[in-house]
Amino acid sequence: MRTVDLIQKKRDGKALTTDEIEFLIRGYSTGEIPDYQMSAWAMAVFFNGMTAKETADLTLAMARSGDQADLSPIEGIKVDKHSTGGVGDTTTLILAPLVAAAGVPVAKMSGRGLGHTGGTIDKLESIAGYRVELSKEDFLRQVQQIGVSVISQSGNITPADKKLYGLRDVTATVESIPLIASSIMSKKIASGTDAIVLDVKTGGGAFMKSLDESIKLAQAMVEIGGQVGRETVAVITDMEEPLGLAVGNALEVREAIDTLRGEGPADLTELCLVLGAHMVRLGGKAATYEEARSITEELLRSGAALDKLKEWWQAQGGNPEMADHPELLPTAEYQVPVAAVDDGVVSAIDAEALGVTAMMLGAGRAKKDDDIDLSVGILLRKKVGDRVTAGETIAELHMNSNEPMFTEDMTQRTREVFTFAAGEMPKAPLIYAVVTKHGVERIHTD
Template sequence: MRTVDIIHKKRDGGELTKEELDFLIEGYTRGDIPDYQLSAWAMAVFFNGMTARETAELTMAMVRSGEQVDLSSIPGVKVDKHSTGGVGDTTTLILAPLVAAAGIPVAKMSGRGLGHTGGTIDKLEAIPGFEVERTKEQFLNQVKEIGLAVVGQSGNLTPADKKLYALRDVTATVESIPLIASSIMSKKIASGADAIVLDVKTGRGAFMKSLEDSVRLAKAMVEIGTEIGRETVAVITNMDEPLGPSIGNALEVREAIETLKGQGPAELTELCRELAKHMVLLGGKAQDETEAKQLVAQLLKSGEALEKLKQLIKAQGGDARVADEPDRLPEAAYRVPVPSPADGCIAAIDAEALGVTAMLLGAGRATKEDPIDLAVGIKLFKRVGDAVKAGEPLAELYMNRNEPADTARMCERTAAAFTITEAPAPRSKLIYAVVTRNGVRYL
């Protein structure tokens, strides 16, 4: 078998076999196939696409390139959740304990933030003492004992994906739907889950800017899950504006705690209930959507979900008192209000711009090596559709530096992310569609 023949076949719109995809991924991971040949193949995929079977075979080839987590020793249906990335997205911190409280094992590996999107692992490290690194044995034993663990991703998972993604990043092939879908799903499958719920973001602050592309990506990932026998559901959600009003690590942990107490922001609470409903259904703890919704509501109201968060924090060395005393979280030295420049109505909020501003404040990293400040960030006071008066705070910056020129620049950037019009603006739709193996259901 020759690499050039596989490139030629895909260039001409052919469908690659399992053996051809295995040969390609194994050879590239070992270093036998050079970057220039994989670049040619990736560009051929970019233009010609892949069938559902091809994409599933590619995904599994990448899964087999590295370590796979075996969760079979943990009783029950293991359900994982993945978000395609956003701003003010605190869902994992809420969903993991909420779903575990329903009796569904959650063995989750999460990543760090990069660019304008936040990372679950960074947020958890805002909890004093919380340890995100665990051995495989500790990870499995913790899930068996309390039904929940959230740890950093293993460096040995899907090395082919890491290598291929770096190549795509410099060859203008990142936006290929089959390559995005296989990249995401390979990590989820290698992590060992029996079923997967995907939160596919769409809009200005998301990787996928249009609803049409988001639906295509969601369908591709659900098809991969279906092909390999992993029940998969995708929920397509709005990321034109930040999901929650808090952007920044400690701020988002505080917001997650408030939500688990039933006092969280409406949109974040609504989305968490929706995603938890699907996880409960896939985990076999409810017969239908009505029963799943009732169970989720009960777990939030009773305090069982919050109690599960405390168990998680304690099990991973953290100070569980933060669940009752969130002031124990890191706090910024300065709070700077950002006034509205005019009267009117909030017509749009640029989630990506605010995510970048939070990164510049120190809440995120431009490169993987950058340090982050766990205390800083942005707290929003307005959402799309809200009325505002000139001089009224749109947001508040949480900062640990006090340089007038820098502060003025950050305030200016934050205010510029808000579009204010004289005419009233409608509220943004939060959930657009649900994608299952049976098709797309628009809401």
């Protein structure tokens, strides 16, 4: 088997066999296939796509390129959630205890952030004492005993995907749905989960900007799940404005606590109830989505999900008192209000630009080895559809510098992410569609 023949085959629009894809991924992982040949193959995929079977074969080949978690000692159906990324995306911190409280085991491996704000693991490090690294035995034992654990992803999960993604990033082949779908799903499969719920973001603050492209990506991932025996549901959700009100690590942890208390932002609460209901159904604790939704609503209302959060944090070395006293979380030294210049109604919030501003405050990483300031970030005081008068606070900067030029720059950048209109402005739907093995159901919820 020769690499050049496989490049030519894909260049000509033909499908590769399972063995041929395995040969490519194994050879690239070991260094036998050079970057320039893999670049040519990735470009051929970019233009000609892949069949559902090819994409599934690629996913499994990358999943098998490194460590694979064995969660079989944990009783029950293990359900994982993955978000394609956004701004203010705090759902894991809420969903993990919510779903575990319903009796569905949550054994989750998460990563650190690169870009807007920290990843789930960075956010969890806001909790004093929380151990993001556990031995395999302790991880499995904790999930078996209390139903939930979230730890840092192994350094050797899907190394082929890491290597291929780095190549795609510098060869203009990132925006390929088969390559994106297999990248995401290979990590979920390697993590040992039985079923998967995907939160596919769409809009200005998301990787996929258009609804049609988001649905295509969701369909590709659901199809991969079916091909490899993992039932998968994808929910297409809005990212034209940030989710919730907080952008920044400790600020988002605090917002997650508020949500579990029943005091969180309406959009974040609703999304967690929707995603949680799908997870509970896939976990076998409800026969229908409607039944699962009733379960998640009751767990939130009764405080059982908040109790599970405290149990989870304590089991992993974290201080559970922070859930009752979030003022103990890392706090920035300065809180700077950002005022509106004119009257109007908020018609848009540039989520991506707001995320970049939060990163410049120190809440995220421009480079992989950058340090994160867990205490800084931005709190929104107004969202799309809200009426504003000149001088009213539209956002609040949480900063650890009061240098005048920096403060003015951050204030102006934050003010510029808001767009105003004279009349009423309808909000975009929170949820656009749900994609399952049965097809696409288009939904519009406020």
